[in-house]
Amino acid sequence: VDVHRSLLSKNDHEAAHLREHFRADGVTVINLMGSPGAGKTALLEATARALGGTRRLAAVSGDLATTHDADRLLRAGIVAETITTGTACHLEARMIHDVMHSERLREAIHAGDFFFIENVGNLVCPAIYDLGQSANVVALSLTEGVDKPLKYPVMFKNADLVVLTKLDLLPHLADVSLAAIRDNISRVSPRAAVLALSATSGEGIAAWTDWLESSRLGASQARAGAQPLLQLGRRAP
Numbered sequence: 001v002d003v004h005r006s007l008l009s010k011n012d013h014e015a016a017h018l019r020e021h022f023r024a025d026g027v028t029v030i031n032l033m034g035s036p037g038a039g040k041t042a043l044l045e046a047t048a049r050a051l052g053g054t055r056r057l058a059a060v061s062g063d064l065a066t067t068h069d070a071d072r073l074l075r076a077g078i079v080a081e082t083i084t085t086g087t088a089c090h091l092e093a094r095m096i097h098d099v100m101h102s103e104r105l106r107e108a109i110h111a112g113d114f115f116f117i118e119n120v121g122n123l124v125c126p127a128i129y130d131l132g133q134s135a136n137v138v139a140l141s142l143t144e145g146v147d148k149p150l151k152y153p154v155m156f157k158n159a160d161l162v163v164l165t166k167l168d169l170l171p172h173l174a175d176v177s178l179a180a181i182r183d184n185i186s187r188v189s190p191r192a193a194v195l196a197l198s199a200t201s202g203e204g205i206a207a208w209t210d211w212l213e214s215s216r217l218g219a220s221q222a223r224a225g226a227q228p229l230l231q232l233g234r235r236a237p
């Protein structure tokens, strides 16, 4: 327990340092988490299509192996780098700082409006590692069933927004209702906002980009010293 606590406190120091970088750059940083295959990369691809060049986007994708996700994001027009974690099932602040040695990425973050951190697909430990983000977003696909917020409460408790993905599949899922998922989310995380969308059909994407714009406003208010719209940083689990 003590070793774990000291690892976390080291990460918190490194995350505070990252947060200073991001604040100086005036970039809104989204820590995007969720199970393997929840649709995190698809959401970012759809975001790039929807924002259509009106916002400058940068991203990193954390995966145990392959550069598939960053390759997809690059094709979608997002300046993206891979963080290969090998055996680690989550990203840590030090890994984000290290990947910013990529000049291309550092430039994109500096000039960017949004920096998306696509975390390793995992509903457990990514939730407890602060990465200097402005907001935590959890992608939960409808195909995962309605009980995941109750089974993985730490992840949902730390979420500013839960994005219910693959909305186009809802007609095929007899035992899944949006109301039941929303109810379970509100039990563990009364303050998390919830949106439902489909990266495939585009339904609901406009509400997501509106949410992104409001999170951006929050970041600029924080820079001006006013009350931030979104709470910055990680809350205690």
Ligand SMILES: Nc1nc2c(ncn2[C@@H]2O[C@H](COP(=O)(O)OP(=O)(O)OP(=O)(O)O)[C@@H](O)[C@H]2O)c(=O)[nH]1
Residues within 6 Å of the ligand: 034, 035, 036, 037, 038, 039, 040, 041, 042, 043, 069, 120, 121, 122, 165, 166, 167, 168, 169, 197, 198, 199, 200, 201
């Ligand atoms: N029908 C449907 N399929 C989707 C949607 N979003 C993603 N998918 C599919 O779900 C699968 C996984 O999507 P990804 O975007 O790779 O998921 P991910 O969360 O990035 O996965 P990892 O990075 O491996 O954890 C792919 O086959 C996608 O095409 C959606 O809105 N509707």
Ligand SMILES: [Mg+2]
Residues within 6 Å of the ligand: 040, 041, 042, 069, 118
């Ligand atoms: Mg992915």
Ligand SMILES: [Zn+2]
Residues within 6 Å of the ligand: 017, 021, 097
């Ligand atoms: Zn630094």
Ligand SMILES: [Zn+2]
Residues within 6 Å of the ligand: 088, 089, 090, 125, 126
């Ligand atoms: Zn982990």
